[in-house]
Amino acid sequence: MAAPGGDDDIGIFSTDRQGAAAGYNPGGFGDDFADPDYVFSRSIVGTSFSAPQISGVVALILSVNPKLAWRDVQHILILSARHFDLADPDLKTNGAGFRVSHNVGFGVPDAGQAVALARTWVNRPAAxxxxxxxxxxxxxPDDALRVLITGPNVPAGLMSIHASPGSGLHPDAATANLPLVDVGSATSAITSNLTGKAALIQRGGNDFDQKLQFAADAGAAFAVVYDNVNGTERILMDIDFAPIPGVFITQNDGEALRGYLQTNGPAQAQLQVSxxxxxxxxxxxxxxxxxxxxxxxxxxxxxxxxxxxxxxxxxxxxxxxxxxxxxxxxxxxxxxxxxxxxxxxxxxxxxxxxxxxxxxxxxxxxxxxxxxxxxITDTDHDGLDDDWERAHFGAPLAFGPQDDPDGDGYDNAREQLMGTDPNVAEAPFKLDLSPWNEKLARLSWSGVTNRTYEVVAGTNVVSPLTVITTLAGRFPEREWFTPYTNLIGQFFRVRTAAP
Ligand SMILES: [Ca+2]
Ligand SMILES: [Ca+2]
Ligand SMILES: [Ca+2]
Ligand SMILES: [Ca+2]
Structure with missing residues (x-):
């Protein structure tokens, strides 16, 4: 699970020890925060402030249903979580339809949804x-990550180049064998089209994740980065959020490879591990x-x-x-x-x-x-109990865990765990309008992926409202922001667009 911990620009608002010597906040934060005791801080950052938020959600869950065991609580946290960074390159959908990443797990739990689930939760059977x-x-096998080079007259020393991995995406399965293009040091956007190709990049001038981002933006499927110093040294690249895999090779290997590309023309590269x-x-x-x-x-x-x-x-x-x-x-x-x-x-x-x-x-x-x-009894190996499948859908076991026959956004795997009816869209449509900050209002509603929504608005609820935007659905909630300008007497309605 994940919870906010602040970042370099925006700290977490937290209680603080009193006094300039003991606390984090030795001074006020302007008129609104001119408390002489400095009992709060909004300048601190870290996972120390994330863990208590999850603990707080667990306390809320247990306060409405003290009979829950730890596995029930974990189920509820996962079922009520959502992702906010949809660009996280590690975000994957598992076989049961849960989106999970090594960076933020199942996402950030929604306390309201968690408490609602806890109220009616039926304890999970024993594991x-x-x-x-x-x-x-x-x-x-030692030193087993390689860049394999194929092309005309490839020198023996370049056919299989030892490489070090980066954090983040990794060629766990061998990549495709693709044309390798020397793009210099990729310190700014790459103008050539690298679709279906791989990038050879020299270290220096900017961070590794930015180099890989530029290569990915140009269409590259992966990157080979080589050192600009130290001859035979290799390092581990910090590329947690780069959208493509990258590996690191030595200055000597990289310069030899670059020289080969310059004199022999096109060659192909593949990343492979043994x-x-x-x-x-x-x-x-x-x-x-x-x-x-x-x-x-x-x-x-x-x-x-x-x-x-x-x-x-x-x-x-x-x-x-x-x-x-x-x-x-x-x-x-x-x-x-x-x-x-x-x-x-x-x-x-x-x-x-x-x-x-x-x-x-x-x-x-x-x-x-x-x-x-x-x-469970599961002859079709889909993670859905066959008796549950037959009870709801009849004999043929036709539906899978990620299917959503009632269209409520909750796939069958979730409905089985929650004990809800996979044939009945029991979740009511909820529309909420609330202040977001001093400039924006936030409109949010229960969203279903693969559905399109129209936001209609107007100043007179009885005269026709006009469509002001059309938005792709997102489970479990879709949000939309609008400036406060001219909001007096403004009405909003959200409806499903015709397919
Ligand atoms: Ca080793
Ligand atoms: Ca089954
Ligand atoms: Ca459903
Ligand atoms: Ca349902």
Missing amino acids: ITVTFTANNVKPI PVIYSFNVTNTLVCEHVGARVQTDHSRRGDLRITLLSPQGTRSVLQQVNFDDSAGPTDWTYYSTHHFGESSAGAWTLFISDEERLNTGNVQGVQLIIDGVA
Whole structure:
């Protein structure tokens, strides 16, 4: 889950210790905040201010329904959450239709929606745990992230170039083999069209995530960044919010590659990693809650390792990125993910462990897959209880977890967890108009994705109102902002546009 923690420009409004020496706020904030005791601050920032907000929502949830267990509370938080940064490149929809990212989890819970769910919540059935073990020792290929170059007369030293990963998007599955274009150092927007191509970029002049943003804006599918100093050094790039994957190669390799492109013309590049792979074919049918991967290695540096888990539904949990941790291991560690929440457990789960830094090596000694969830009868392996499907839709098990036959925006996976009727749109349409700030009013309503809405407005409710904007729907809520100008006597109505 996520909650606001402020940023560099806007701090969090918080209580503060009194007095200039003890508190964060040693002075007032103008007339409105001229409290002599300085018992508040709006200048501080951090996750310390996010966690109490989630705790507060949990307290509200429990205040209306003290019988909830921790799993019920977690369900309610997930079901009431929404995303605000739809440009988050890591945002994916899992097999049950929940949007989840490694940056903000399931999003920010809506306290009102959470409390409403809690009032009528039926405790989830007991969960069970199923565990699968593989004890076959496998050596982990060292320094296994590569840029593969193909083209006329490629020198042997450039056919397979060792690379370091960045944070953020990663070529866990090999990229396409695409023409590689030298775009210099990408310190400003790239004017050439890179659609269907990859960018070769020199370090320097601006941040890595901005270079990758420029490459992506020009259409590039991925980027190879090379150092501008230090010959054989490689670094880990901080590219958490870059929209395309990027890898980093040395100055020597990069300049040789650039020289080859200049003298030989077009060449192609592909990003590829060689991990150790463990696969588990699961026949148990659970609705997943937590999925764990226990990893035992004798590796001499755990920061070299990237560990990901791919579910049968195609959702990948990144359990560990390559990082700066110089300790040995992991000798015995269990990583847990919630990204498979609501997915069916049945099918092939795949654990990938790759070493993406030179020096330091090791073996996987053993791994375990641990799935926690509610056991159901699920012959079609869709995460929906077959009895629930038949009771609502008849015999053929025709609908899937992400279908929404009643069109209320809640897909079948959500309706099963919430205990609502998947054939009845029971959520009432709610329209709200409220002040947003001194300049804008906010109009919001229960939104359904794949539906279009018209906002109509006018100053006389009995004369025809005119359509002032048409907006794409967004689940669970669509919002629209309008200036306060001429708002006296203004009426708004929102309706579904004809398809
Ligand atoms: Ca290594
Ligand atoms: Ca089923
Ligand atoms: Ca529905
Ligand atoms: Ca429904």
